Amino acid sequence: MNEQISQRLALAERVAREAGAKALDYFNRRESLVIETKRDAQDVVSIADREVELLIRGQIALGFPDDGFLGEEFGLQPGGSGYNWVVDPIDGTSPFVNGMPNWCVSIAVIYQGEPVIGVIMAPCQQECFVAAQGAGATLNGKALHVDPARTLQNHITGFGANSYVAPERVGEIAAEITAVGGNFFRNGSGAMMLAWVAAGRLVGYYEPYMHAWDCLAGYCLVNEAGGWTHPFNAQGEQLLRGAPVLAVAPGAKDELMRIARL
Ligand code: IPD
Numbered sequence: 722m723n724e725q726i727s728q729r730l731a732l733a734e735r736v737a738r739e740a741g742a743k744a745l746d747y748f749n750r751r752e753s754l755v756i757e758t759k760r761d762a763q764d765v766v767s768i769a770d771r772e773v774e775l776l777i778r779g780q781i782a783l784g785f786p787d788d789g790f791l792g793e794e795f796g797l798q799p800g801g802s803g804y805n806w807v808v809d810p811i812d813g814t815s816p817f818v819n820g821m822p823n824w825c826v827s828i829a830v831i832y833q834g835e836p837v838i839g840v841i842m843a844p845c846q847q848e849c850f851v852a853a854q855g856a857g858a859t860l861n862g863k864a865l866h867v868d869p870a871r872t873l874q875n876h877i878t879g880f881g882a883n884s885y886v887a888p889e890r891v892g893e894i895a896a897e898i899t900a901v902g903g904n905f906f907r908n909g910s911g912a913m914m915l916a917w918v919a920a921g922r923l924v925g926y927y928e929p930y931m932h933a934w935d936c937l938a939g940y941c942l943v944n945e946a947g948g949w950t951h952p953f954n955a956q957g958e959q960l961l962r963g964a965p966v967l968a969v970a971p972g973a974k975d976e977l978m979r980i981a982r983l
């Protein structure tokens with residue numbers, strides 16, 4: 722790992738833990754949060770999402786003032802170093818505001834459009850998933866590897882959806898996974914489910930449309946754990962556009978790609 726990446730990795734992990742603690746503090750007193758909606762009534766946000774993103778932005782600006790920063794809540798701040806931080810302060814806001822533990826802080830660093838660092842911190846489980854390009858993936862310091870013997874038939878497939886892109890596909894995807902003898906799963910946090918693919922808890926994950934901040938940290942984890950990820954174009958303007966997201970253990974790649982129609 723080069724020096725540029727190892728310095729950023731140390732900060733990414735420290736900030737993810739700090740941000741996770743702040744989010745957990747809000748979670749523990751969530752009854753007092755005002756829940757606002759964005760696109761529709763399922764797309765929720767609160768001060769917790771914004772304050773956690775501001776914490777992360779502030780720390781990154783202090784540590785690497787020339788790096789770019791893209792976050793879900795406050796958008797893109799371009800930089801000049803070639804490194805961009807891509808952050809979802811709380812992935813799984815719906816579980817978060819409804820008192821379920823399936824949410825996480827997701828921090829990626831990209832270079833030339835490729836995720837070179839991925840950190841996913843899940844505070845309720847006290848699980849910190851960390852990966853850096855070429856250096857492997859870990860969970861709380863223990864190496865992660867996907868199992869090449871796993872298939873849709875002998876494991877569980879995660880999938881997600883939103884109400885604004887291809888909602889009609891949701892039923893079809895669930896039906897097709899079931900029809901081939903598989904089992905589907907959704908916990909409300911796509912980033913966490915991607916980390917679970919890296920950890921071998923799920924054989925794969927598919928969602929018809931996600932943003933860069935939802936998936937790039939998870940992509941780095943899955944790649945470093947020996948899985949395969951469908952290309953997500955994060956170069957230039959494309960960084961702001963969403964795309965299909967698919968991450969999978971090698972033995973299930975062809976079948977999940979077919980179901981996803983990719
Ligand atoms: C959402 C979650 C959800 C996925 C959505 C995402 P948010 O992110 O990851 O599981 O299905 O597409 O937008 O809004 O909770 O950060």
Ligand code: CA
Nearest residue numbers: 765766793814
């Ligand atoms: Ca959101």
Ligand code: CA
Nearest residue numbers: 809812813935
């Ligand atoms: Ca998200």
Ligand code: CA
Nearest residue numbers: 793809811812
């Ligand atoms: Ca979010």
